[in-house]
Amino acid sequence: METHEISRRFTDHFVHAGHTRVPSASLILDDPTLLFVNAGMVQFKPYFLGDAPPPYPRATSIQKCVRTGDIDEVGKTTRHNTFFQMAGNFSFGDYFKAGAIEHAWNLVTGSQDAGGYGFDPDRIWVTVYETDDEAIRLWQQIAGLPQERIQRRDGKDNYWDMGVPGPGGPCSEIYYDRGPEHGRDGGPVVDEDRYLEIWNLVFMQDIRGPQSPKYGYPPIGELPNKNIDTGMGIERVAYLLQGVANVYETDLVRPVIARAEELSGRRYGADHEDDVRFRVIADHARSGVMIIGDGVTPSNEARGYVLRRLLRRIVRSARLLGVHEPVLGAFAEVVRDEMAPSYPELATGFERISAVMRAEEEAFLQTLTSGSRIFDLAVERTKKAGGTQLPGDQAFALHDTYGFPIDLTLEMAGEAGLSVDGDGFRTLMNEQRNRAKADAAARKVGHTDASVFRAVLDMHGVTDFLGYTTLSAEATVVGLLVDDQSVAAASEGSVVQVVLDRTPFYAEAGGQQADTGVLRGGDFTVRIDDVQSPVAGLRVHRGVVTAGTVTLDASVVAEVDKGRRAAISRAHTATHLVHAGVRNALGTSAAQAGSLNAPGRLRFDFTSPTGAVAPAALSDIEDEVNTVLQENREVEAYETSMDEARKLGAMMLFGEKYGDRVRVVDMGEYSRELCGGTHVARTGELGLVKVLSEASIGSGVRRVDALVGLDAFQYMSKEHLLVSQLADQLKSRPEDLPDRISGLVERLRNAERDLEKHREEAVLASAGALAAGAEDIDGVLLVAAAAPDGVPGNDLRALASDVRGRLGTRPGVVALFSSAGDKLSFVVATTEAARRDGLAAGKLVPSFAAAIGGRGGGKAELAQGGGTNPAGVPQAVTALRAALRDGGAAAGARASG
Numbered sequence: 080m081e082t083h084e085i086s087r088r089f090t091d092h093f094v095h096a097g098h099t100r101v102p103s104a105s106l107i108l109d110d111p112t113l114l115f116v117n118a119g120m121v122q123f124k125p126y127f128l129g130d131a132p133p134p135y136p137r138a139t140s141i142q143k144c145v146r147t148g149d150i151d152e153v154g155k156t157t158r159h160n161t162f163f164q165m166a167g168n169f170s171f172g173d174y175f176k177a178g179a180i181e182h183a184w185n186l187v188t189g190s191q192d193a194g195g196y197g198f199d200p201d202r203i204w205v206t207v208y209e210t211d212d213e214a215i216r217l218w219q220q221i222a223g224l225p226q227e228r229i230q231r232r233d234g235k236d237n238y239w240d241m242g243v244p245g246p247g248g249p250c251s252e253i254y255y256d257r258g259p260e261h262g263r264d265g266g267p268v269v270d271e272d273r274y275l276e277i278w279n280l281v282f283m284q285d286i287r288g289p290q291s292p293k294y295g296y297p298p299i300g301e302l303p304n305k306n307i308d309t310g311m312g313i314e315r316v317a318y319l320l321q322g323v324a325n326v327y328e329t330d331l332v333r334p335v336i337a338r339a340e341e342l343s344g345r346r347y348g349a350d351h352e353d354d355v356r357f358r359v360i361a362d363h364a365r366s367g368v369m370i371i372g373d374g375v376t377p378s379n380e381a382r383g384y385v386l387r388r389l390l391r392r393i394v395r396s397a398r399l400l401g402v403h404e405p406v407l408g409a410f411a412e413v414v415r416d417e418m419a420p421s422y423p424e425l426a427t428g429f430e431r432i433s434a435v436m437r438a439e440e441e442a443f444l445q446t447l448t449s450g451s452r453i454f455d456l457a458v459e460r461t462k463k464a465g466g467t468q469l470p471g472d473q474a475f476a477l478h479d480t481y482g483f484p485i486d487l488t489l490e491m492a493g494e495a496g497l498s499v500d501g502d503g504f505r506t507l508m509n510e511q512r513n514r515a516k517a518d519a520a521a522r523k524v525g526h527t528d529a530s531v532f533r534a535v536l537d538m539h540g541v542t543d544f545l546g547y548t549t550l551s552a553e554a555t556v557v558g559l560l561v562d563d564q565s566v567a568a569a570s571e572g573s574v575v576q577v578v579l580d581r582t583p584f585y586a587e588a589g590g591q592q593a594d595t596g597v598l599r600g601g602d603f604t605v606r607i608d609d610v611q612s613p614v615a616g617l618r619v620h621r622g623v624v625t626a627g628t629v630t631l632d633a634s635v636v637a638e639v640d641k642g643r644r645a646a647i648s649r650a651h652t653a654t655h656l657v658h659a660g661v662r663n664a665l666g667t668s669a670a671q672a673g674s675l676n677a678p679g680r681l682r683f684d685f686t687s688p689t690g691a692v693a694p695a696a697l698s699d700i701e702d703e704v705n706t707v708l709q710e711n712r713e714v715e716a717y718e719t720s721m722d723e724a725r726k727l728g729a730m731m732l733f734g735e736k737y738g739d740r741v742r743v744v745d746m747g748e749y750s751r752e753l754c755g756g757t758h759v760a761r762t763g764e765l766g767l768v769k770v771l772s773e774a775s776i777g778s779g780v781r782r783v784d785a786l787v788g789l790d791a792f793q794y795m796s797k798e799h800l801l802v803s804q805l806a807d808q809l810k811s812r813p814e815d816l817p818d819r820i821s822g823l824v825e826r827l828r829n830a831e832r833d834l835e836k837h838r839e840e841a842v843l844a845s846a847g848a849l850a851a852g853a854e855d856i857d858g859v860l861l862v863a864a865a866a867p868d869g870v871p872g873n874d875l876r877a878l879a880s881d882v883r884g885r886l887g888t889r890p891g892v893v894a895l896f897s898s899a900g901d902k903l904s905f906v907v908a909t910t911e912a913a914r915r916d917g918l919a920a921g922k923l924v925p926s927f928a929a930a931i932g933g934r935g936g937g938k939a940e941l942a943q944g945g946g947t948n949p950a951g952v953p954q955a956v957t958a959l960r961a962a963l964r965d966g967g968a969a970a971g972a973r974a975s976g
C-alpha cells in the first residue's frame with residue numbers, strides 16, 4: 080500500500096468517525112520549548128491546557144515532524160527518520176480510552192477491502208501503563224486481545240509528555256510482531272525490533288511540572304478535561320505494509336536512493352558503508368526540503384544549524400559515494416515529486432527551496448575545499464608528532480574559522496585513522512558560547528525560565544491584546560517579576576517584568592518591534608521599554624519602576640507611546656508593500672525570509688531566485704510602491720478561516736500562524752498577507768518609501784533596507800542639500816555632477832602621477848648633488864646632510880642608497896637626516912669598500928646620536944633611527960666627521976700597513 084494511500088485511509092477513517100480534518104501545522108511553530116514540531120499534538124496544545132477553547136471536539140491530522148536527536152543513527156538502523164509523518168486523532172474532552180482503542184483497532188485490523196490496513200489481529204501486541212487496569216480491560220473487551228499480548232510497562236515507556244512542563248498522560252502502544260526471524264519471543268518488553276511500535280495512544284489527563292511522572296514524580300495537576308492524543312507513524316506502517324527492509328526503502332524515500340545510484344554509478348545493497356550513505360542522503364534530503372519549505376534557511380544557530388548539518392551531511396555522503404558535483408538540486412527534485420501530492424507548497428515554493436539549497440551547497444563546497452586543506456595539514460602534523468588524536472583547538476579552529484562542522488571533522492578524522500580531542504573541543508565551544516551569552520545578556524534582559532510565565536498563564540490565561548484598536552487601556556497586574564523571580568511588589572528603581580490581564584502593547588513578533596510606553600497606577604509609574612512573548616499567548620512588559628511601588632493585582636492605565644507606534648505601523652505597512660513589489664518584479668519564488676519593522680525604517684529579507692536585484696529593478700519596485708501610496712488604498716485587517724485566506728491568495732509567512740482562524744491584512748488586490756502586526760488605515764499615511772540598499776546576507780537571501788515617512792523625507796532632503804552644495808562648489812548642474820566628478824578624479828590622478836615623477840626626479844637630482852658634495856675625510860668620502868625638502872622619511876633609505884651608489888668603489892659613508900616638525904629620522908649607509916675598512920653603519924650611530932636626541936642602529940651596510948632634536952643636525956654632522964677621522968685614521972693605517 081502506497082504511503083499516500085496510508086495517509087488517505089487514516090484521514091478517511093477518522094473524518095468518517097466525526098473528526099474535523101486539520102492540516103499539518105508548519106514545522107516551526109511559535110513554541111519556545113521546541114526546535115521543530117515533533118508530534119501531532121503540538122498545534123493542539125492550547126486546547127489540551129484549556130488556554131483556548133477547542134473549535135471542534137474531535138480532530139485528525141497528518142503532521143509533518145522532525146526529530147533530530149538521533150541524527151547519527153540515521154541509515155544505520157531500520158527505523159530512524161529525521162523527518163516523518165505522524166497521523167493522529169484527537170479528542171478534546173470528548174471520547175476517552177474506550178473510543179481511542181476502538182478507533183485504532185478498527186483501522187489497524189480492518190480489512191484492506193473495507194478501507195483498513197489489514198494487519199493480522201493475531202500479531203498485534205499492546206503495552207499499557209503499569210497501573211492502568213482499565214486499559215487492559217478495554218483491550219480485552221473491545222479488541223478481544225488475550226491477556227498474554229497485553230504488557231504492563233512503567234512510566235519510562237508508557238507515560239507521554241512533551242519533555243517539558245505541559246500536558247501529559249499514561250499511554251498505550253500498539254506493536255506489530257514481524258515474526259521470529261526478526262528476534263526473540265516475549266513481546267515488546269523483550270524485543271522492540273521484532274515487535275515494532277506503530278501507534279501510541281495517549282490518555283491526556285495530567286499537567287506535568289518541572290519533573291515528569293515518567294520518572295516517578297506525581298503530576299502537578301489535572302487538565303480541565305480528559306483528552307485523547309494519538310500518533311501513528313506513517314512511515315513505519317508503510318514499511319510493514321510494503322514488505323521492505325527498512326523505512327528508507329518505502330515508496331516515498333527509495334526514489335532518492337535511486338537518484339543517488341544514478342549519480343554515483345554505485346549500487347544500493349552492494350556495500351554496507353555505501354548503503355548507510357545512500358540512506359543518509361534519502362532521509363536528509365527529505366527533511367532538508369521539508370524544513371526549507373517551512374521557511375528555515377541555513378545558519379549557525381538553532382534550526383538553521385540543524386538544517387545546515389543535514390544538508391552538509393548529504394553533500395558529504397555524496398562525496399563519499401564518489402560524486403563531487405552539486406547534488407542537492409537533483410535530490411530536492413525527487414523529494415518534491417514524491418511529497419508534493421501531500422504538501423503542494425513544495426511544488427509552488429520549489430524555486431525558493433532549490434535556491435536556498437544551491438547557495439548552501441556552493442558555500443559548503445568552498446568550505447570543503449579550503450577546510451580540507453587545513454584539515455589535511457592538521458592530520459599531517461598530528462601524525463608526524465606521533466599522535467593519534469587531533470587536538471581540540473584544531474577541531475575548534477576548523478569549526479570556528481573555516482565553518483567545518485565538528486561531525487565532519489570527526490568523520491574525516493576517523494577515516495584518517497585519528498580520533499579527535501572532543502573534551503578540548505567542547506571546552507572551547509563552551510567558552511565561546513558563554514561569551515556569546517554574556518554578550519546577549521548585556522544587550523537585553525530576560526532569560527527567565529519559561530516555567531514562571533507558564534504558571535502565570537495557567538492561573539490567568541492569555542493576555543488579551545487590545546492594541547489593534549486602542550493605545551490606552553485599563554488593566555490589572557497579574558504577574559510581576561524582579562530578577563526573574565515572582566514578587567508581590569517592586570519599588571522605585573526596580574527593573575521589572577509585568578504581565579497584565581489585557582494590554583494595548585504590541586509584543587515583538589513577526590519582525591515588528593515592541594511598543595514602548597508607560598503603566599500608570601494610583602501612586603506609581605512603570606516605564607516600559609520592551610514587550611516580549613516568552614510563552615505563546617502571554618505578553619510580558621519589561622521596564623523600570625520610575626515612581627512609587629507597583630504591586631501584584633494593582634490597577635493600571637497602560638499607555639503606548641503613540642508616535643513610536645505610528646512610525647512602526649507605517650514601517651510594517653511599507654514592508655508589505657515592498658514584499659508585494661519584490662514579488663511582482665522577481666516572481667513568486669522571491670519569498671520573505673525575515674523582516675524588521677522599526678520606527679521609520681524597515682528591513683525586508685527574501686530568498687532571491689536570481690541573486691542580486693538589478694538597480695533598475697530596485698528602482699521600479701520603489702516607484703511601484705510609491706504609486707500605491709499615492710492611490711491611498713485602504714488597509715483592512717480581518718479574521719477569517721485558513722481555507723478562506725488560501726482561497727483569497729493571501730501570502731502566508733512561514734511559521735507565523737496556525738490553527739483555523741487567521742488574520743489577513745489586505746490592501747486590495749495589491750497586497751494580501753497573513754499578519755498579526757499593526758498597520759496604518761490608508762497607504763497614503765506612509766507619505767514616502769525610500770529604498771536605501773539591497774545586498775546579500777548569505778545563503779541566497781537578499782536584504783532590502785528602506786526608510787518610511789518623515790525619515791525617508793529627511794534622508795532625501797539631506798541628500799538633496801548635499802547635492803546642491805556639491806553642485807555649487809563644483810560650479811556644475813546637479814545632473815552633470817557624476818561626469819564632472821569623474822573628470823576631476825581623473826585630473827587629480829594625472830596630477831598626482833606627475834607630481835610623483837617630479838619628486839622622483841628631484842630626489843634623483845639631489846642624489847647627484849649630494850654625492851658631488853662629498854667631503855674627503857682621511858680617505859673616506861662622507862656625505863652628511865639634511866635631506867632636501869620634500870623627501871619623506873620613507874624615501875630616505877632609497878636616497879641614501881642612491882647616493883652611496885654614486886660614491887663608487889671608494890670607501891664612503893652617507894648620513895642623511897630628515898625632519899618633520901620636532902621629529903627627525905636618519906639613515907646611515909656605507910659603501911662596500913668602507914665596510915672592508917672596518918666602518919660599520921650601525922657602529923657610527925652612537926657617535927652622533929646624542930646631538931639629535933636620537934637612537935637607532937642597524938647592520939654594517941645600513942642603519943637607521945630617529946631623534947627628537949632636529950636643531951642638532953649640524954652638531955651631529957660634526958660629530959660624525961670626528962668619528963670618521965678616528966676610524967678613518969685607523970682604516971688608513973690598516974690600508975697602508
Ligand code: SER
Pocket residue numbers: 117118119120167239279280281308309310311
Ligand atoms: N504525542 C504522542 C507521541 O508523540 C502521541 O501522538 O507519541
